[in-house]
Amino acid sequence: MAGKIFVYVDHFKGKAMPASWEVVGAARKLAGEMGASVSAIVFGANAEALAQTAIHYGADEAFTAEDASLMDYRPEPYATLLSKLAKEHQPEAILFSTSTRSRELAAMTAIDLDSGVIPDVIDIKNEGGQLVATRPIYAGKLLSKVVCKTRPQVLTLRVRAFGKPVEDTGRSGTVTKVPAAMSEAEIPTKVANYATVEGRVSLGDAAVIISGGRGTSNNPNLTPPAEITDEKQKEIWRAQQGFKMIGELAEVLGAAIGASRAAVDAGYVPYAHQVGQTGKVVSPDLYIALGISGAIQHLAGMRTSKVIVAVNKDADAPIFKLARYGIVGDLNEIVPALTKALKERLHK
Amino acid sequence: MKIAVFVKQVPDSAAKMTVADGKPNWGDAPLVINPWDEYAVEAALQLAEKHGGEVTAVTVGGEGAKEALKHALAMGCSQAVLISDPALSAPDSSAIAHVLAAAVKKLDGVDLAIFGKQAIDSDTGITAAMTARILGWPALTLVAAIQQLDPAAKTVRVERGIEEGRQIVDGKLPAVFSIAKDFGEPRYPSFMGIRKASKAEIPIWALADLGIAAPQSKVSWPEISAPPQREVSNEMITGGSADEIAAKLADKLIAEGVL
Ligand SMILES: Cc1cc2nc3c(=O)[nH]c(=O)nc-3n(C[C@H](O)[C@H](O)[C@H](O)COP(=O)(O)OP(=O)(O)OC[C@H]3O[C@@H](n4cnc5c(N)ncnc54)[C@H](O)[C@@H]3O)c2cc1C
Ligand SMILES: Nc1ncnc2c1ncn2[C@@H]1O[C@H](COP(=O)(O)O)[C@@H](O)[C@H]1O
Numbered sequence: 001m002a003g004k005i006f007v008y009v010d011h012f013k014g015k016a017m018p019a020s021w022e023v024v025g026a027a028r029k030l031a032g033e034m035g036a037s038v039s040a041i042v043f044g045a046n047a048e049a050l051a052q053t054a055i056h057y058g059a060d061e062a063f064t065a066e067d068a069s070l071m072d073y074r075p076e077p078y079a080t081l082l083s084k085l086a087k088e089h090q091p092e093a094i095l096f097s098t099s100t101r102s103r104e105l106a107a108m109t110a111i112d113l114d115s116g117v118i119p120d121v122i123d124i125k126n127e128g129g130q131l132v133a134t135r136p137i138y139a140g141k142l143l144s145k146v147v148c149k150t151r152p153q154v155l156t157l158r159v160r161a162f163g164k165p166v167e168d169t170g171r172s173g174t175v176t177k178v179p180a181a182m183s184e185a186e187i188p189t190k191v192a193n194y195a196t197v198e199g200r201v202s203l204g205d206a207a208v209i210i211s212g213g214r215g216t217s218n219n220p221n222l223t224p225p226a227e228i229t230d231e232k233q234k235e236i237w238r239a240q241q242g243f244k245m246i247g248e249l250a251e252v253l254g255a256a257i258g259a260s261r262a263a264v265d266a267g268y269v270p271y272a273h274q275v276g277q278t279g280k281v282v283s284p285d286l287y288i289a290l291g292i293s294g295a296i297q298h299l300a301g302m303r304t305s306k307v308i309v310a311v312n313k314d315a316d317a318p319i320f321k322l323a324r325y326g327i328v329g330d331l332n333e334i335v336p337a338l339t340k341a342l343k344e345r346l347h348k
Numbered sequence: 349m350k351i352a353v354f355v356k357q358v359p360d361s362a363a364k365m366t367v368a369d370g371k372p373n374w375g376d377a378p379l380v381i382n383p384w385d386e387y388a389v390e391a392a393l394q395l396a397e398k399h400g401g402e403v404t405a406v407t408v409g410g411e412g413a414k415e416a417l418k419h420a421l422a423m424g425c426s427q428a429v430l431i432s433d434p435a436l437s438a439p440d441s442s443a444i445a446h447v448l449a450a451a452v453k454k455l456d457g458v459d460l461a462i463f464g465k466q467a468i469d470s471d472t473g474i475t476a477a478m479t480a481r482i483l484g485w486p487a488l489t490l491v492a493a494i495q496q497l498d499p500a501a502k503t504v505r506v507e508r509g510i511e512e513g514r515q516i517v518d519g520k521l522p523a524v525f526s527i528a529k530d531f532g533e534p535r536y537p538s539f540m541g542i543r544k545a546s547k548a549e550i551p552i553w554a555l556a557d558l559g560i561a562a563p564q565s566k567v568s569w570p571e572i573s574a575p576p577q578r579e580v581s582n583e584m585i586t587g588g589s590a591d592e593i594a595a596k597l598a599d600k601l602i603a604e605g606v607l
Contacts, residue, residue: 012512075487100510104477104489111481116566119472141365145571188486189519196513286606297361307606326584337594
């Protein structure tokens with residue numbers, strides 16, 4: 001078979017999502033097994049340079065489009081162009097890294113091509129050209145094998161589930177420029193601008209995550225400033241001191257900060273930090289849970305982390321069942337001590 | 349305004365899941381409205397309250413799925429429709445999207461079709477964009493806030509939650525939305541609402557009523573399994589002062605090679 005595998009390179013304003021390269025690596029491996037080639041698809045800002053990087057990571061060729069109408073990601077012009085390319089080249093599969101953009105882009109492209117989507121895949125086996133994907137369902141409580149009988153098989157790959165390939169700057173391939181498939185007048189939306197969100201964190205691709213739960217507010221030794229009289233505000237103030245302490249540890253480890261829903265709902269930290277079934281699903285190398293009991297919905301978001309550490313006052317907290325290392329104790333004592341110990345050892 | 353909101357009935361998020369006869373089994377856990385769809389209903393109701401109009405809750409499922417519709421009615425939706433047809437066996441997201449797009453057309457004059465972010469059973473999160481594509485409407489997914497909506501001019505400005513923060517997008521109605529959690533907590537059903545919902549007549553539409561044949565599923569799931577038991581050898585770190593315990597943990601983490 002001499003088919004193609006398309007890899008859509010997801011980026012924001014020309015900066016690639018690191019997981020895009022994981023997908024190139026996965027596609028390279030499948031292409032070897034299937035006797036296929038890998039085509040990187042890059043639309044928008046910096047497409048040329050990203051296409052070269054995709055080739056360095058394992059793509060054989062790339063298609064780029066840098067029309068003004070594609071500078072901001074919008075699903076309609078992107079899906080229309082992607083499906084046009086797919087109709088021309090009849091790829092066996094189109095692979096994406098799972099992101100807010102890719103989910104909808106995959107969905108719309110699949111509709112255009114009368115095919116189906118397998119989102120958030122953690123493993124792919126090639127069985128004679130038919131891909132058999134494995135994906136978590138019910139928040140990872142079960143796994144499902146999924147196949148797409150139609151072509152192209154459209155898959156999004158979970159971030160960090162596939163290894164990152166080695167970059168080889170010696171690799172080369174052709175880059176073909178293609179024009180946009182929709183005119184600006186045909187596109188039903190306009191991007192007005194962007195806003196950053198308070199407390200935005202890149203939890204998805206962090207190698208180390210330190211999360212705080214309701215326990216972060218439990219520090220009776222701290223006295224809130226006199227002007228805070230409301231009990232609820234006192235609690236939030238205490239929790240914020242707790243998260244400050246967590247922030248210092250995170251700084252030493254270059255970690256992202258997560259939180260339980262209880263911590264988010266109580267107003268300790270913004271929703272962007274929430275890990276779990278209704279927050280982010282993460283799978284870092286190290287996950288440190290501080291003052292988190294380990295409710296099933298929280299575990300759903302972090303259970304596949306490589307090494308889990310839990311610090312909790314309650315020896316019976318369910319989080320300990322999942323923890324490689326557990327400490328029964330007060331996070332207010334353990335966290336500063338751990339920050340100090342790691343600072344010394346990592347020479348920070 | 350005419351708003352359609354799509355809800356799904358799913359096992360409670362706290363359900364312990366097992367596999368029985370090759371199928372997911374949630375034991376005696378209750379079936380509930382998909383939590384993300386409560387945010388969608390909340391958004392629909394807020395828009396109807398602000399701009400006038402009616403909200404129709406729609407689900408595709410078996411007779412039991414009426415419970416999810418009753419929750420939506422109890423929250424304040426004006427009416428509900430169950431789409432149920434034996435020809436819809438193991439529908440994938442594209443099949444559901446084709447059915448929902450047909451339902452939007454049958455409801456006639458819909459300005460906004462509002463979805464939840466993701467169904468917590470299948471965890472797919474693609475139905476809204478698929479339905480938008482079938483309808484040929486703009487897909488405004490992961491709406492975190494509606495800055496402006498003018499039903500007469502048929503214009504809308506939304507903030508979409510993306511990895512990098514918010515993307516602020518202008519679009520035209522009719523449109524498809526999916527609603528993110530940042531939109532705001534959904535209301536609880538009122539006592540009156542629950543009473544009204546319990547008495548509501550919920551019509552059932554078959555595919556023939558929508559004027560479509562059963563859409564072909566593209567994706568199938570030949571095998572469902574419990575994830576392999578994680579071999580975690582638990583080690584509790586004990587003894588001594590906080591400093592001593594922390595030092596032991598630090599050494600172990602460095603030895604694990606995860607730092
Ligand atoms: C539909 C639905 C979706 C949900 N989605 C999510 C989700 O996405 N993410 C999520 O996290 N939750 C989610 N939940 C909520 C979940 O059920 C729990 O309520 C929540 O995870 C509890 O957070 P917590 O562990 O911080 O709080 P708690 O359960 O109150 O635990 C606090 C812990 O801190 C410990 N502690 C207290 N003080 C200290 C101290 N000084 N030092 C050390 N330990 C201390 C206590 O022993 C306790 O174990 C969801 C629930 C529902 C119904
Ligand atoms: N069977 C269904 N009936 C009605 N709406 C549905 C159904 N399945 C999915 N949806 C809607 O589509 C959204 C996304 O679902 P999914 O793409 O399956 O994760 C849900 O939050 C619902 O709003």
